[in-house]
Amino acid sequence: MASWNSLPLEVSYQVVGWIAFVSWSISFYPQVFLNYRRKSVVGLNFDFLLLNFTKHSSYFIYNASLFFSPFIQRQYFEKYGSDEMIPVAANDVAFSIHAVVLTAFTIFQVFIYERGSQKVSKTAGVITVAVWTVATVCLFIAWPKQSWLWYISIFNSIQVFMTAIKYIPQAIMNFARKSTEGWSIGNILLDLSGGITNFAQMGIQSIDQRTLVNFYGNIGKTLLSLETVFFDLLFIIQHYVLYPARDTKSSEAAPFLRSAESSNTKLKANDDSMSHDV
Template sequence: MGSWNSVGMEVAYQVLGWLAFVSWSISFYPQAILNFRRKSVVGLNFDFLVLNMTKHSSYLIYNAGLFFSRDIQRQYHEKYGYEQMIPVAPSDVAFSVHAVALTALTLCQVLIYDRGNQKVSKTCVAITSIVWVSALVCLIVAWPKHSWLWLISVFNTIQVVMTAIKYIPQAFMNFRRKSTVGWSIGNILLDLAGGLLNFAQMAVQSIDQGSWVNFYGNIGKTLLSLEVVVFDLLFIFQHYVLYPIRKEEHNPTNIEEQVDVSAPLMKSTDESNASHSANV
């Protein structure tokens, strides 16, 4: 089995991994806190959340499978060589567990807070359904031959595809509204830091081993970090350059007016009609 050649590199690998875990994990909280402060999820795209849950669930299956299963680890070494190290760290598993939990919490906020006229699109429902039905079919195919490495690689592919898809609804929503109000930039900045730290962690292991198998043996983690960096830079550009938030928009009482102008008008009209009826 592969082992570390340098204690310093091993320490750096663990430190970078846990820093990425902290950065990525904390990145979930600004949005949840923003929703709590506003008692509203207007401006947060629901398709993003549903696709994000599919993505993180798939990534958890991959990370936990490769980290805990001896059979999957054996199949990995048979494919890439017994001198290679398993490319999943404890911090990867911890992040996946935390990500699923926090995404579920945010989905619960959608159920209890004001969501205006927003809803999950039929396209998102269709994509999610196709993904999980396909995963079930792959499980049925893999079971007789115990092709577990192939199966978790399928889930790794799913999380890569979902990562690419999940950001698109929010980016388009920001473009259509010409605003990023209701979408936490703190989430994006921490997400970007996590992606960069993830790249650094993988580079440390590759340098120590003198091999780049770490990158293509866990291509999902490589592509995940790349996608995160690209989309986060897009959101940062939208937030600070294309649609900068004016000072008055920082006031939570004004956010709803910026996000959905029709909602307050409809509410005001209903209250006026109710008041008129009471007077009559």
């Protein structure tokens, strides 16, 4: 495997990669804490959670397999050249593990907190079943020829596909409700930071190696960053421009103000009636 040509770039690669890991990992917590504080998951789309869990599980299988398996790494070098670098870093594996655990915990919150009439749609259920069915069929295809690099690439393709569609149900829900209440914007801002730094990490490796192989050698990581940035910008526009948060204090005080106004009106009417009688 190729080695780094520049120590500063190697250090930058590691630093930027772990910044991406921290940003993406912390991005799960605002939603978890929001659910806990509200004791409710109303406003959080369940299709998003299901598709997201499938996405992160697939990404974990790909990252861990390519990072830890010498056999799969050898197949990678046979395909792209022995002078290339493995396009999966330790921070990619660490993030995948953390993402699966936190997404599973958020799904657990769905079962213990108030969720209103929300439920997983049949479409999301069918997509999830279809994806894992395809993965199972591909396993039997890869087994005879030991085509494990091809097989884990299927999971990389799955995570790209799931990333492209997982945000859509939440975006549609925000549009239908004309609100982003219950959907943590903190999650989105951190997610955007992770997407940008993840792409920057690949750019640093390309500059050092003077090649773009790592971009298409791990096309899933490239598309993951681009898709993340696109959808995060969409959610930012929804939250801050299209459906800005209402003044919570004013909305909470409104019923009391209306009640006070009603009482004052009744008192005034009574006073006028008494004056008329006199």
